[in-house]
Amino acid sequence: MGMEVAHVSASGMGGMRTAGDLVARMQISRRMKIKEAKGYVATRLGVSVQDLADPIVMGELRQDLNIGTVAPFVGGAKGIEAKLRIAELLGIEINCVNRFRDKVK
């Protein structure tokens, strides 16, 4: 127990603290390796590859783009709302987003 903290601190991107979830989405939707996935996301966001794992840069950018933050602001996109925007931002299909769209048509 607890080794997740050590692992993520040593070598993790940081999930939605940074752009980890976005890079992960490129790995799982297009089978991109890490270098290609990071490059794709950095280009889409207009930041450097190094910025992708920076919680200060990405925290502000995530708030500007309204794609979900660790501590969401009032009225900000949360959960499925954030994923709707992420699908558009990255130009990918997200299974639960597609199903959500079908339900609210």
Added chain:
Amino acid sequence: MQKIFTRMGDGSGVELSESELKQDLEEGTRDAAERAKVSPLSQDELAYLFDVYSSPARFVGVDHGNEVIFSYDNGSYKSKEDLTEIPLYGVQEAQVYEKFLGADILDLGQIDYSFKPVKSIATFEQQALEYALLVTTVPMFYGAQPNLGSYTQPDGPCSNPMELLPQGKITEARAAQEEMMEHAVRDMVYVVAAMYESGADGINFDTVGAAGDIDFLATLRAVEILKKKCPQMAMMMGMAGEFVLGMHGEVTYDGVRLAGLYPHKQVELAEKAGATIFGPAVNINTDRSCAWNTARAVTFVKACVEVSHIPVHANMGMGLCGIPMANCPPVDAVSRASKAMVEITRLDGL
């Protein structure tokens, strides 16, 4: 000469001289190279590992820009499974992983974490998954193990090969395993299709090959079927050990005999079947140092990454890939194994 503090594979502290540490690293990589018939680590890579393991720092990390993706197995039931007695519902625990632990890919699963028991409660799991997908942002997988052992008598319908083999009933044991596989493939396809219908981003086939080559084959076949049935579903295959046990001994996939395959050969078949992410697992030897274990694990995984066209996420939980076999692995050992694995193999995630 100053001694270097490091740890054994069970997590206990040990002091080594510089020459002992170098010897452990050399022996670790040589062991993996000989077993898997792959290249050992270069002198530069061994020197890098020596620096990592001889550092007096309590904690080490990768250089800026080298961070990788973190996916999990049974991430939503760690608190219950590991008996920490924190009364968290699975979805809540997934949210803790998302918001507090920096997970890049979440995992929801049932506490037994095997496909067979999930089949009978699939609708309840779908409800939990659908709710979880509404309130989380990072990708979410559903996870379970093929666990072919659960299909043997008295818990399952098939004769137990582990009872038949000692009796010399080889043919009967093989037939039983083939019957187990049919059940397992059917259950995996049923459960994964249900989770796909509920919106999961992916599925984590965890601890693949635990029951040997037939377990690996069952998962490859399930992945192949599901790739057509659920095209948007990411499929992660995480292995049980560094080589596939030949419990059957004769089964093949795409003309390749499965028994005895090491990670760089396993990944080729996973890729052919349609897997999205492959997770090599290298078991720890508790009688050797963490440095020996990490050098060995990194050698296997480096060869795997070199041939793979899909992302590779090494299994680096307790007792795997240089992480000590202990309930609370020390951060010095975890961070060293983590950094070494990422920066030498250039893999895609853990």
